[in-house]
Amino acid sequence: MFDSGLAASLALAMVLCAPAASGARAPLPADDSVWITVDADIFASAQRRLAPLPGLAGGVVLEKLDAHAGVVLTRLPAAAIDALAEIVHTEFRRCGGFIRHASRARAEAAMDRLREPRLLPLVLPFTIDQQAWVAALAGQVSEPAILSTITELSTAFPNRYHAHHAVHHSADWIRNLWLSLAAQRPDVTVDFFDHGGLTPQPSVILTIPGSSLPGEIVVLGGHQDSTRFGCSISSNPACVAPGADDDASGIAVLTEVIRVALANGFRPQRTVQFMAYAAEEVGLVGSEDIAATYDAQGKNVVAVLQQDMTAWEGSVQDIYVYTGNTDPELNAFVSDLVETYQPTLGWGSSTCGYACSDHASWWQFGYRASFAFESTFDQSNPYIHSINDTVASFGGSAVHAAKFARLAAAFMVETGLDGVVPPPMPFLDGFETADTSRWTVTIP
Ligand SMILES: [Zn+2]
Numbered sequence: 001m002f003d004s005g006l007a008a009s010l011a012l013a014m015v016l017c018a019p020a021a022s023g024a025r026a027p028l029p030a031d032d033s034v035w036i037t038v039d040a041d042i043f044a045s046a047q048r049r050l051a052p053l054p055g056l057a058g059g060v061v062l063e064k065l066d067a068h069a070g071v072v073l074t075r076l077p078a079a080a081i082d083a084l085a086e087i088v089h090t091e092f093r094r095c096g097g098f099i100r101h102a103s104r105a106r107a108e109a110a111m112d113r114l115r116e117p118r119l120l121p122l123v124l125p126f127t128i129d130q131q132a133w134v135a136a137l138a139g140q141v142s143e144p145a146i147l148s149t150i151t152e153l154s155t156a157f158p159n160r161y162h163a164h165h166a167v168h169h170s171a172d173w174i175r176n177l178w179l180s181l182a183a184q185r186p187d188v189t190v191d192f193f194d195h196g197g198l199t200p201q202p203s204v205i206l207t208i209p210g211s212s213l214p215g216e217i218v219v220l221g222g223h224q225d226s227t228r229f230g231c232s233i234s235s236n237p238a239c240v241a242p243g244a245d246d247d248a249s250g251i252a253v254l255t256e257v258i259r260v261a262l263a264n265g266f267r268p269q270r271t272v273q274f275m276a277y278a279a280e281e282v283g284l285v286g287s288e289d290i291a292a293t294y295d296a297q298g299k300n301v302v303a304v305l306q307q308d309m310t311a312w313e314g315s316v317q318d319i320y321v322y323t324g325n326t327d328p329e330l331n332a333f334v335s336d337l338v339e340t341y342q343p344t345l346g347w348g349s350s351t352c353g354y355a356c357s358d359h360a361s362w363w364q365f366g367y368r369a370s371f372a373f374e375s376t377f378d379q380s381n382p383y384i385h386s387i388n389d390t391v392a393s394f395g396g397s398a399v400h401a402a403k404f405a406r407l408a409a410a411f412m413v414e415t416g417l418d419g420v421v422p423p424p425m426p427f428l429d430g431f432e433t434a435d436t437s438r439w440t441v442t443i444p
Pocket of ligand 1: 095309
């Protein structure tokens with residue numbers, strides 16, 4: 001059947017996406033639009049399904065303002081973002097699928113970078129040669145500690161939707177938890193990264209400064225927000241979204257790596273930053289803002305590892321290293337880390353389309369990023385984005401998540417250290433209250 005409406009849209013799209021260079025794009029009137037880059041298949045569906053969007057007079061007319069390599073640049077009213085996210089979830093069973101950019105200029109720059117990606121050095125600056133440190137830190141990863149963090153975050157803060165009125169409470173809790181783990185380390189800082197008008201939810205960043213290569217930054221990230229479809233989270237306090245797997249499990253993995261690193265006096269040569277991103281579920285808002293800021297400041301982020309959903313053991317292999325919007329060389333390094341330090345585990349590859357989690361924010365600026373995930377994409381946790389994304393849904397156990405914490409610890413050590421360093425001192429009790437500074441290992 002011929003669809004005249006679709007034909008008109010396609011005709012408009014052909015006109016609008018004809019110019020390839022950013023300078024040739026047509027001017028558009030100012031309004032409350034938000035600018036996104038989105039997977040082309042999601043765009044095609046959203047064009048149809050958002051047209052009659054209830055609550056928005058006249059629906060939403062999505063224009064294809066630019067397109068390249070399966071990614072479309074468009075804009076939509078801010079009020080339609082949740083509806084777009086719901087299409088991604090219900091029709092494509094994905095998280096993310098689009099990146100919300102802070103401005104039209106940033107969205108257009110993202111398209112330009114798709115056409116001309118930043119050239120990276122051919123050789124990774126890391127090797128796998130820090131067995132003593134990895135063994136010490138990964139060996140102390142505690143499954144009960146990870147489970148405790150997941151449980152606390154998903155039950156005490158069962159609604160971490162980015163625009164929820166109490167969203168600062170969970171961000172405060174993460175910051176205070178990380179501050180408590182850094183109590184004996186005055187060199188370690190924990191800060192909010194405020195995203196201005198993009199979202200009221202701040203990201204949280206813990207920084208272990210590098211001793212000899214402080215300008216080279218390693219990032220380990222996960223997202224603190226949660227979401228639930230079919231329920232108006234911003235206005236209904238009863239509408240809980242526990243997000244235990246998605247992504248309290250990622251924040252818990254980061255927290256456990258921080259705990260074992262700081263309890264053992266780990267002092268990297270490169271700067272290591274742990275990031276609890278805001279507002280991932282509505283277009284990778286927090287990570288995009290941070291990555292854009294770092295890019296604008298010329299910061300040299302040398303490696304990024306994303307931890308989003310680690311607790312659901314849904315596939316035959318243990319750890320899946322995702323291709324697409326990630327760096328092949330860093331991915332090979334990550335799988336080497338699994339083989340070297342967790343040789344009894346199996347790893348596999350899978351893919352989840354454009355911008356399925358925060359690694360894509362870094363990737364789009366040309367930074368090397370990898371994404372380690374709980375299963376194949378098809379076999380991932382079916383309860384996410386619902387009231388049933390609870391600890392009980394994955395058996396009340398963080399055994400699977402602990403594999404990711406050991407991997408993340410190995411990643412932090414092998415990317416954070418460079419060359420020969422003294423081995424770690426004997427194990428310290430992480431809950432030691434006495435002065436433990438005498439145990440500190442100083443790495444030249
Ligand atoms: Zn997620």
